[in-house]
Amino acid sequence: MSEMWTTAVAGAAAGLGVAMPLGAMGVLLIQEGMRDRRNAIAAAAAVAVVDLAYAAVATALGPLVASALSGVEAWVRLVSAAVLMVIALRGLWASRSAGAEAGSADDPVAPPGRDAGGPARTFARFAALTLVNPTTALYFAALTTAQGAALRGGAAGTVFVAGVFAASLVWQQLLVAASGFTGARIGARARAWTFRIGFGLVAVYAVKVALPLP
Template sequence: MSELMTPTLAGAAAGLGVAMPMGAMSVLLLQEAMRDRRTAVAAAAGIAAVDLGYAALATALGPWVASHISPVEAWVRLASAVILLVIAARGLAGARPPGVGAAASDSGLGASAGSGSGAGSGAGQVGVFVQARPGKAFVRYVGLTALNPTTALYFAALTTAQGAALRTGAAGGAFLLGVGAASLLWQQALVTLGSLAGTRIPDRARIWTFRLGYGLVAAYAVKIALPLP
């Protein structure tokens, strides 16, 4: 059981890394929660489902890719780490207070699980997302979240770099459990915040979610890059 703890925790860190940066999808989810909690719960589940789906696809292919390129495994890990560092750097560069350079909402990774490019644009779209039944909200948020390919790239880089560690079904399942649980818990936390607060989350708090989320991505990149080729 203890040998599954490592991939589970790795999956949880990966899930939080992709879910925490807040952008348009997070703003929409908060607004959904202010209108109707049941609908927002379904919407949050839709966002987490896309994270889990992308992670499952990458986990299925990552070990296969890694097993066929074992002679250059260290270089593959390094290339994956570079991709993750670029994603993290772009996100951190955008995590600035309002009026200082580019807005944090312009970051790419955020458009996936619970965030998205253009957090400010989410506020402008309130009228478009009228209250719907939970089932329709789930489908709608799945579609909106899946539009950003950066999440797929993120998980592909992670799982390819960890191909050997995720080669067994148990380890891969534990990794996916961590991803799904972390993403879902974060989205549901936003629903709770939205339903309780009733107002837009402060810009400073949103910026710190960017910094924490992309900080996790950067730390993960360093972890998989070592030892260097």
């Protein structure tokens, strides 16, 4: 049971690592919350569902890759850790910009128009915007390949993915709830700190999966 709790916490931390950096998608959620709360809830759910899908695919394939490379597990972990660290450092560098609007794990695209439609259309639009970002897929692929054996059991993989989904969904819904207080825009300083915290989690993960060194 304690191992499952550890796996769940690891999944939640991974979900926060990919969700917390606040760029275009986060700003879009806040703007959507100011316009229509129902649509914003659907949009937040869409982002979390895409995070879940990427995590599920990576969790299914990661242990297979690790098994195929049996005998060089330490080097697989080191390469995966290097990929995660590059993602983290790139995000942290982006946070130095006063007006950081992009470069987060969930938002490589520019904001769409203001015509949102109903909740179903909003869900589809936000899901499509999140799906086009390859960094999210790369993030989960590196993380789950490095963890390999730990996620090899079906139950462990399911718990990990559930943790990712829960953390991502809670964070996105918090942005929607906060939209009524923060307005349609969020200050550059606050956005930079969400970058630092989110990508800081990714950097911690990178160090964790790299140790012990080969």
